[in-house]
Amino acid sequence: MDPSLPRFQKAHGKSEAEIRRRILQAIFEMRLPPGERLTEEQLAETFDVSRTVVRQAIARLAQDGILVKMPNIGTTVAAPTRKETRDILAVRKMVEPDIVRMLAAGPVGGGLDRLHAHLAKEKAARNSDDRGTLVRLTGEFHLLLAEVAANDVLTRLMTGLQTLTCLAILLYAEQDKACPPDEHSRIVNAIAEGNGETAAREMLRHLKHVEADLKLDGEDKASNFSETMAWLRGA
Incomplete structure (x- = not known):
């Protein structure tokens, strides 16, 4: 597993509800930043559970808008605009x-x-x-x-x-x-x-x-894929 990814203390056989609670706790303690990518494999290994249990926890957190599931990217922690x-x-x-x-x-x-x-x-x-x-x-x-x-x-x-x-x-x-x-x-x-x-x-x-305390006066900058690709090419 990538050592740069956030880890929780090894927790054997946690339930789906306990996994959700621990992820929420990590967010509350600001250990999991917005946009952080989480994988089923990573969480299954961390909590010593099957991917089925992890998938259930991810689905519930995604339903509540806390995690975001995106095609070809996977599951990330939400980053509110x-x-x-x-x-x-x-x-x-x-x-x-x-x-x-x-x-x-x-x-x-x-x-x-x-x-x-x-x-x-x-x-x-x-x-x-x-x-x-x-x-x-x-x-x-x-x-x-x-x-x-x-x-x-x-x-x-x-x-x-x-x-x-x-x-x-x-x-x-x-x-x-x-x-x-x-x-x-x-x-x-x-x-x-x-x-x-x-x-x-x-x-x-x-x-x-x-x-x-939040700086919310500015507008969110829309992502422009073509502009990003041009920047990467050095244009």
Whole structure:
């Protein structure tokens, strides 16, 4: 296997769901960059599973837009365009304020404990300067909100949106830094207080901050095959 390709720790007999989880984790920790090529052989060897299991994992991630399958090229990690990134963030700004508003309005039971425990993990990663873990945890915070809402559709939607946002950050952010330390805590505090409008306002403020950190004002340059071939010929 090409030693330049990203590798995961050897994991024997992983399930299709676990393979998907590990690939998502690698993206969240920014170990798998946009456009990275993945092969069935590579993943089957890494996870010590059959290509059938790998093929199932790839199909699910491709269905969610996280991986892209292209003829004669194979499977690559998605690389959202600027327009796609603007669309992703527009959907997040519509959906996520309502998620936190819903959590503040109804009983969340142990969900609130899970949110506080997650914030503690973010703080520990920040204090230990564990950047990869911190970036992953700040992304997973948004998935946890959907999980606490106990809505499988929302959880799947947020998984795709958050993963694509992580990839867009690698492409368009000047600094691939994690979320500021206080913004998640303000959202959770508003949920704990039962103040849905404050929670929604803090979430929208947070997402606008994420958007502002990305350089999305420019237009995506269309690929022109003939121009590229001319350049390769030295024309």
